[in-house]
Amino acid sequence: MTPISEMVGANRAVQGNGIVHPVGDASASPAQERALRRRLIERALDALRTPVAAPTLFK
Amino acid sequence: MSETPVRVVLYLNQFFGQVGGEEAAGIGPRLVAEPVGPGRALVPLLGADGALVGTVVCGDNYFAEQPEQAAAEILALVRQAAPTLFLAGPAFDAGRYGQACGALCQAVTRELGIPAVTGMHEENPGVELYHRDGYVVRTGASAREMAAALGAMLRLGRKLLAGEPLGRPETEGYFPRGQVVLEMAEHTAARRAVDMLLAKLAGAPFQSEIRLPKFPTTPAPPPVPDLSRAVVALVTDGGLVPKGNPDQVEPRAATKFGVYPIGAADTLDAAQYDVTHSGYDNTSVRQDPNRLVPVDVARELEREGRIGRLHDHFISTTGVGTPLDRGRQLGRDIAAHLKGAGVEAVILTST
Numbered sequence: 001m002t003p004i005s006e007m008v009g010a011n012r013a014v015q016g017n018g019i020v021h022p023v024g025d026a027s028a029s030p031a032q033e034r035a036l037r038r039r040l041i042e043r044a045l046d047a048l049r050t051p052v053a054a055p056t057l058f059k
Numbered sequence: 060m061s062e063t064p065v066r067v068v069l070y071l072n073q074f075f076g077q078v079g080g081e082e083a084a085g086i087g088p089r090l091v092a093e094p095v096g097p098g099r100a101l102v103p104l105l106g107a108d109g110a111l112v113g114t115v116v117c118g119d120n121y122f123a124e125q126p127e128q129a130a131a132e133i134l135a136l137v138r139q140a141a142p143t144l145f146l147a148g149p150a151f152d153a154g155r156y157g158q159a160c161g162a163l164c165q166a167v168t169r170e171l172g173i174p175a176v177t178g179m180h181e182e183n184p185g186v187e188l189y190h191r192d193g194y195v196v197r198t199g200a201s202a203r204e205m206a207a208a209l210g211a212m213l214r215l216g217r218k219l220l221a222g223e224p225l226g227r228p229e230t231e232g233y234f235p236r237g238q239v240v241l242e243m244a245e246h247t248a249a250r251r252a253v254d255m256l257l258a259k260l261a262g263a264p265f266q267s268e269i270r271l272p273k274f275p276t277t278p279a280p281p282p283v284p285d286l287s288r289a290v291v292a293l294v295t296d297g298g299l300v301p302k303g304n305p306d307q308v309e310p311r312a313a314t315k316f317g318v319y320p321i322g323a324a325d326t327l328d329a330a331q332y333d334v335t336h337s338g339y340d341n342t343s344v345r346q347d348p349n350r351l352v353p354v355d356v357a358r359e360l361e362r363e364g365r366i367g368r369l370h371d372h373f374i375s376t377t378g379v380g381t382p383l384d385r386g387r388q389l390g391r392d393i394a395a396h397l398k399g400a401g402v403e404a405v406i407l408t409s410t
Contacts, residue, residue, distance in 0.1 A: 001409070011279035021343040022297070022408045024350025034356070037349065041356045044406045045286055045365065052279045 006055045012047040014040060014058050065109040065220060067213075068142035069098050070133070070163055072156045075148075075202075076116030084155075088117035088129065090136040100206050101146070104213050113140030119155040126159075130166045137167060144216045145171070149178030149208040150185060152200045157185025164193045174219035178208045181234070190234040194219065197234055235270075272383055283404045285367075292370035292402040294393060296378025297344060297351045297410040298336025299327075308377055310337035314385065316376035316393055321369065325358040338379030339410045351408055370402050378409060 005013045016022030023040050025033045047058040073083040075096040091114045094102050098114050105111060115136050122129040137145065145167040147160035157179045164175035178196035179186050186195055194215055198208040211232040218225060228235040244251065251268070258265035283289045299319075300308055306317040321327075327348035334341035334351075344351045357369045374393055381389070397405065 005409070008274045009276045011277065016408065019410050020340050021350035022410060023353045023356075024343060024347060026343040026346070026350075033350075037353050037356045038359070041353055041360065041406065042365075045360070048283045048289075048291075048404045048406075049286060051282050054276075054279070 002057050006057065009055055011052050011055055012044075012050070012058065013055065014043045014047060016040065063143075064107075065105070065144050065217060066112045066140075066142045067101070067105065067109060067144050067146055067216075068137050068140045069101060069111060069114045070145070070147040070160060071096055071098070071114060071116050072150075072153070072159065073116065073118040076114070078116060078118075084118045084120040086116075086118035087121050088115055088133045088136055090115055090139060097149075097205055097209060101209050101213070104206075104210055109213075112142055113137075117159070119153070119159060122159040122162075123155045126162055129159075130162060133163060134166055134170055138171065142171075143173055144220055145173055145175040146209075146212050146216060147175065147177040149196065149198050149205070149212065150180075150183060151178075151198055151202055151204075151208075152180040152183050154184050157183035158188065159185075161185040161189030161193060161195065165189060168193070174216055176212045176216045176219070176233075178212050186234055191236050194236075195234045196232050286404070287364050288367040289403040290368045290370050290401055291357070291366045291404045291406065292397050292400075293321075293352050293354065293357060293373040294397075294405050294407045295352050295373065295375050295409070296336075297339070297375070297408065298334050298341075298377040299344065299348055299351050299373075299375050300333050300335050302331055302333050304333055304335050308335050308375065310335050311377060311380035312385070313377040313381060313389065316374050316389055318372050318374055318396065320372050321354055322371060324354060326355040327352055336377040336379060336410065338377075344410075351410070353406075353408070357406075370397070370400065372400075 002013050002015050017025055017036060023037045025036050028036065043058050073079055073086050077096050078086055094111050095114055098111050102111055115133055117129060117133060145164065147163050148156060150157035150160045160177040164177050167173060167175045176194045176196060178198045180198055180200045189195055196208065196211045196215060198204060215231055215233060225231050255265045298308060300317055301319055306315065308315060308317050329346060329348055332348045334344050349355045352373050360366050361369045376389055
């Protein structure tokens with residue numbers, strides 16, 4: 001729910017894959033799901049490495 | 060409407076009580092019979108149906124350094140004068156004075172059962188602390204407005220004493236206390252909303268009926284200099300807890316967070332976890348907790364050297380129906396805990 005995270009001022013955000021499994025995907029195969037989770041966490045690491053001046057959504 | 064003349068006791072600090080400046084900030088409380096400082100402006104405002112029956116003067120530092128002791132001493136002096144209304148300040152933007160005024164109004168109403176009113180500028184720290192429980196009249200920053208401030212305080216005090224219903228805070232001149240009061244409106248909500256929208260589109264002023272909370276910005280921390288050497292922790296507000304919820308983290312409006320060991324595990328085992336958060340369908344997460352707290356991927360990244368170390372505990376709380384100030388407090392406490400454990404970065408997953 002990144003519009004909310006931006007409103008409350010969270011400086012670094014990554015859009016998750018849905019409310020019920022932010023870093024998962026119940027409709028994908030285990031391998032695809034693991035790959036998705038890896039991509040999202042790597043995006044989070046990118047965010048941690050990046051200077052930001054204001055709430056930023058990392059895509 | 061009350062016919063009995065109101066008996067007012069006024070509280071002043073050392074400066075307004077005309078004892079001295081900062082050098083006198085340590086003086087203890089004393090009860091003065093004759094009107095002094097702002098009290099002299101209050102007397103004509105009281106007119107024939109009121110009397111300033113006493114003024115308590117106390118040093119700002121004396122109060123700030125031992126608030127409970129000072130309040131007890133001041134209450135005893137106030138009792139001696141037997142007032143029916145207590146006025147404190149106004150403190151304008153003086154912080155120590157504002158806190159003393161706010162605390163004393165609260166104590167007087169609680170212990171003596173009489174109404175109490177103070178006045179402050181909106182940036183006075185006393186406003187944030189006392190505007191909800193007490194009556195804090197909004198003043199400017201400067202003592203040039205003393206007469207107007209006293210007038211507003213006295214008017215409000217008289218209404219409280221007479222038990223008259225109060226109008227809106229903006230009308231009566233005090234900081235809103237966060238209370239919701241029912242009002243009859245002339246027009247339906249649909250009409251009022253459209254009127255507001257039309258005004259907004261025309262660039263005309265309008266008054267929102269709902270006050271949106273203000274979210275202070277947090278300056279973004281600088282990036283992690285070297286993730287391959289950093290300790291990274293996983294935190295979640297999705298309410299993942301060990302089976303049985305041993306810490307009894309609440310299903311909503313959480314008052315606490317749990318700290319749960321990961322050890323050297325390279326995944327979270329579904330059989331060992333529950334979800335306490337009552338605000339989302341937790342089927343997926345219960346099938347595979349890594350879908351919420353991604354230990355499996357984090358461990359993989361650690362093994363590859365992409366992060367220095369995965370912190371050996373994850374932190375979990377429930378993020379639904381959490382009052383904003385409680386959320387902020389939980390955030391501060393979690394941050395303090397993690398900093399103390401040497402964590403340098405957090406991935407927070409949210410449902």
